[in-house]
Amino acid sequence: MTIGNALFAELNIQSFRGLRGEISDLQGRIASGTQDPRASADPLRFVRLSAATEQQDTLGRYADNLRLAGDRLDHADTVLAEANQIAQRLGEIALRSATDSTGDDFRSALAAEVEQLRAALIDVANATDGGGESLFAGLSGVRAPFRESAEGDVAYHGDAAVQRLRTSETRSLQTGVSGAEAFLGVERADGQVGSVFDIVDDLAASIGAHPGARESAFAAEGGLRLSLDPDAGSGPTRLTVEGPDGRAEVAADVAAGSPGALVAAINAATAETGVTASVAPDGASIDLAGAGTISVSRIVQEGARGTGPAAEAVALDAGTPVGAPEALRPLRHDKQAQMDAVDTLQNHFADLRSKVGALGAAAESQGRTVENRQVMIREAVAGLEDLDVAAAITDLRTRLVTLQAAQQSFVKVSGLSLFDYLR
Structure with missing residues (x-):
């Protein structure tokens, strides 16, 4: 096939342009020190590089999650440390208020301080992390999960879930503790599980409220009448009954205004105590009788959270009340019970700090693991991306020589004529 001069020139110019493009691209890769990123240049290397890059991005997300988890855990530890300090001060107040020499004026001052500490605990419970969460x-996403109602009760508007962040292909890390665990699940000395704020409210009530009900036991000779707090509602009720034959703790599920179940429970323990019970003529109170001194104490009404007395008691003489009824405070307002409750509160926050500290240590350990994996994957990516500069320079020189030889050949061939062939 015959090729004309014009076509010959065009084909050579296209070839020179392609060589110059390859040379320019090679010079750029030498300058950057990276391999050709196109899949067509090396399909196998491209697949391996894509997988390594994806893994590198995944490890970056794990590292970000661990930093976020560490930040939240650090904030939680700081906040719980503050809560523990408040609990320690509450313990000092409980101890001071239990002293018989503490006057009413000083009790009022202590009760006022308890209210301030309660407000501080609400602020602590609504604390946020570095991101404002x-x-x-x-x-739940609620910004302030603990809110005080108009009646003074503190309600929780969050949920019992715990935020977790993925820290590896197979692991996730808890980034704190739930509000329900931290501020609602405290087991009291009387066996009830209540909130932190219930304990504080009970301490304030035992210090400053119903000063006429500073005793939790009542004793009388021969008989007494016990009237439970009608506002306590229905629910499990426990109390200690002591008579001439001994002492027993009795319990019953009492319906409001209907003490029959508790009467039956007291009579079931008559062999231990020597005390019998019957429903009083008013239908709402309990009459206790025994051949000697009898007493009632340690009244627990589960679910009752009021500041008033748990019951009233009055001595009986032949079934007739003698004197004025005396108010009895519930067991949770007892001096020793208050000190035990606040001590439990301190231990509760200390345990939470230990848990958060363990989670923080786990975050640090997993963080080191992720960092080591990131170093390894960076080395793998570098091995796939980095250019063999010596080989590339040799290739560049070869291409430059090829271009120069091609250009010289083109000049030589394009300069020939018929007379050159005849010569």
Whole structure:
């Protein structure tokens, strides 16, 4: 096939342009020190590089999650340390208020301080992390999960869930504790599980409220009448009954205004105590009788959270009340019970700090693991991306020589004519 001069020139110019493009691309890769990123250059290397890059991005997300988890755990530890300090001060107040020499004026001052500490605990419970997200709202997204109602009760508007972040292909890390665990699940000395704020409210009530009900036991000779708090509602009720034959703790599920179940429970323990019980003529109170001194104490009405007395008691003489009824405070307002409750509160926050500390240590350990994996994957990516500069320079020189030889050949061939062939 015959090729004309014009076509010959065009084909050579295209070839020179392609060589110059390859040379320019090679010079750029030598300058950057990286391999050709196109899949067509090396399909196998491209696949391996894509997988390594994806793994590198995944490890970056794990590292970010661990940093976020560490930040939240650090904030939670700081907040719980503050809560523990408040609990320690509450313990000092409980101890001071239990002293018989403490006057009413000083009790009022202590009760006022307890209210201030209660407000501080609400602020602690609504603390946020460095990003402004609540530490104790669970997954609800509520900014202030603990709110005080108009009646003075503190209600929780979060949930019991705990935020977790993925830290590896197979692991996730808890980033704190739930508000329900931190501030609602405290087991009291009387066996009830209540909130932190219930304990504080009971301490304030035992210090400053119903000063006429500072005793939790009542004793009388021969008989007494016990009237439970009608506002306590229905629910399990426990109390200690002591008579001439001994002492027993009795319990019953009492319906409001109907003490029959508790009467039956007291009579079931008559062999231990020597005390019998019957429903009083008013239908709402309990009459206790025994051949000697009888007493009632340690009254627990589960679910009752009021500041008033748990019951009233009056001595009986032949079934007739003698004197004025005396108010009895519930067991949770007892001096020793208050000190035990606040001590439990301190231990509760200390345990939470230990748990958060263990989670923080786990975050640090997993963080080191992720960092080591990131170093390894960076080395793998570098091995796939980095250019063999010596080989590339040799290739560049070869291409430059090829271009120069091609250009010289083109000049030589394009300069020939018929007379050159005849010569």
